[in-house]
Amino acid sequence: MSDETKSNEVLRVGVIGARGRMGSQVCQAVDAADDMDLVAAVGGREWLFSLSDAGSQVVVDFTHPDVVMDHIRFCIDQGIHTVVGTSGIGDEQAEQIRHWLALKPEVGVMVVPNFAIGAVLTARFARQAARFFESAEIIERHHAGKIDAPSGTAIATARGIGAARAAAGLGAVPDATTIEAPGARGNLVEGIHVHSVRLPGLVAHQEVVLGSTGETLTIRHDSLHRSSFMPGVLTAVRAIVDRPGLTLGLEQLLGLD
Known part of the structure; x- marks a missing residue:
């Protein structure tokens, strides 16, 4: 121009x-x-x-x-x-x-952890939902060229969920795991397990799964192009x-x- x-x-x-x-x-x-x-x-x-x-x-x-x-x-x-x-x-x-x-x-x-408007809303919705469910985990998927894991977006989302749970007086998420291969349960951020996937063909994707007895809620965002x-x-x-x-x-x- x-x-x-x-x-x-x-x-x-x-x-x-x-x-x-x-x-x-x-x-x-x-x-x-x-x-x-x-x-x-x-x-x-x-x-x-x-x-x-x-x-x-x-x-x-x-x-x-x-x-x-x-x-x-x-x-x-x-x-x-x-x-x-x-x-x-x-x-x-x-x-x-x-x-x-x-x-x-x-x-x-x-x-800014993530500039996608949908990703910002995903983190917001996850914080709002966190106090209503017994547990939450995050699965984040990115292209194979990404150097950090978990992503900054997932870490920020997990911190927000953890803070929302603490403010609601919720305790630790239920998890009976006592025998664990290294990394099998992902990275623990503010009490929230975060799992990272790195594959060619992906761009940036995040899935927050919340669960209580008898129901789950999944909040997912996909960036398909930069x-x-x-x-x-x-x-x-x-x-x-x-x-x-x-x-x-x-x-x-x-x-x-």
């Missing part, structure tokens, strides 16, 4: 991880948006000052857990708002980000310039929180 067709109100957006599966899709989505200008597309381990030199107002990061905190720190130091889709941001990392932001109170960082994440990414980019500090997830932007 040429500069002549853009208004003076366009957001100058940079992307880190621009050559990756998600990063390249973000570049296309930003470039196609009338209110955004893709000013920098940087690989995961390339020269970050290209982002500030290009005058980026917002940076979207889809890279690797090993480097994402360095990227966030760089952007905060440069006064650039950051939207983070990279996994690996837990409670400890979030606290560190808040510490950095205290020195730059005008800057915003948004960390384009499904782009409306959420663009929503976050537009919102972050007016949201200083740390924002976790998209729920507040969708009026769900």
Whole structure:
């Protein structure tokens, strides 16, 4: 899109991880948006000052857990708002980000476990349902190229379910397993078992199964193409310039929180 067709109100957006599966899709989505200008597309381990030199107002990061905190720190130091889709941001990392932001109170960082609107709703519905059932487990399925397991989405969903169960006064989920091969019951997150599947042909899928005596409830979301994440990414980019500090997830932007 040429500069002549853009208004003076366009957001100058940079992307880190621009050559990756998600990063390249973000570049296309930003470039196609009338209110955004893709000013920098940087690989995961390339020269970050290209982002500030290009005058980026917002940076979207889809890279690797090993480097994402360095990227966030760089952007905060440069006064650039950051939207983070990279996994690996837990409670400890979030606290560190808040510490950095205290020195730059005008800057915003948004960390989003999953940008698909359906995935956000799945986590919301699972939390609402959790207090009505004796037990819950999560099965998350992703493509074979995904480096982390469980996914950040599944971890966030499990934490939300665990918190909802605790608030409702529910105890541990029933499980009589005493003989277990390593990994047979998946990973335990806040008392919730999370099972990870990695297969070629998949993109991103999550299934929350809740059960009580005589009934089960399954809440499932499927992302069939990476384009499904782009409306959420663009929503976050537009919102972050007016949201200083740390924002976790998209729920507040969708009026769900």
